[in-house]
Amino acid sequence: MELLHGSVLELVEPQRTLSVRSLAVDARQVTDKELSTLLDSEWRSRLTAAWLIGLDRRTQFCQRLGELLLESNFVFAGQGYCFALARFGDISDAGLLVAYLDRYLPRLDCYYDQHWALGALLHLDEYMGTNHAGRFLIPNGLWQQSAMRHVDLAEQKSYVDRLCAFADDCMAGGTGHAP
Numbered sequence: 001m002e003l004l005h006g007s008v009l010e011l012v013e014p015q016r017t018l019s020v021r022s023l024a025v026d027a028r029q030v031t032d033k034e035l036s037t038l039l040d041s042e043w044r045s046r047l048t049a050a051w052l053i054g055l056d057r058r059t060q061f062c063q064r065l066g067e068l069l070l071e072s073n074f075v076f077a078g079q080g081y082c083f084a085l086a087r088f089g090d091i092s093d094a095g096l097l098v099a100y101l102d103r104y105l106p107r108l109d110c111y112y113d114q115h116w117a118l119g120a121l122l123h124l125d126e127y128m129g130t131n132h133a134g135r136f137l138i139p140n141g142l143w144q145q146s147a148m149r150h151v152d153l154a155e156q157k158s159y160v161d162r163l164c165a166f167a168d169d170c171m172a173g174g175t176g177h178a179p
Helices: 004-010 015-029 032-039 043-055 059-071 077-088 091-104 114-128 153-171
Strands: none
Touching (some): 015 043, 032 043, 032 059, 043 077, 043 153, 059 077, 077 114, 077 153, 091 114
16 A cells, blocks of 8 residues: 555655565566566556556566556556656657547546646656647646646656656665655
């Protein structure tokens, strides 16, 4: 449950250091087959798998995560998919997030992971020097018309930035103290 909503950032010592070490070890040791099994399971397992994939930057799962994000069959799992895609940092990851936003932002009945996807896309845009998110943010555009329009995107992007910095520190053997 420490991964849900990125709550791992809120942990205090000594729990934080223990969780960071455990996450890093698990991310390095889990096999691709085990990750695939977790991705075929319920939402908690999918969220965990996506975090482990993102932490270790297992980009071979990029397409699978994109497909699962588009399906949006399970609550909360999309947070992990968005985190992993933000960690991968490639143009194809941005494309998967754009496809998700194109599908779900117009749906006013869906309170899914649109804010996580747009936060991840904004993170990627800054990292890659692109502007994929710009078309969603124009005045009276898809974001302003969406069910998630109340979310502060600067804050959401900052949160994704902090999660990615946490992951970098975690995998480098640090204590996970993100800026």
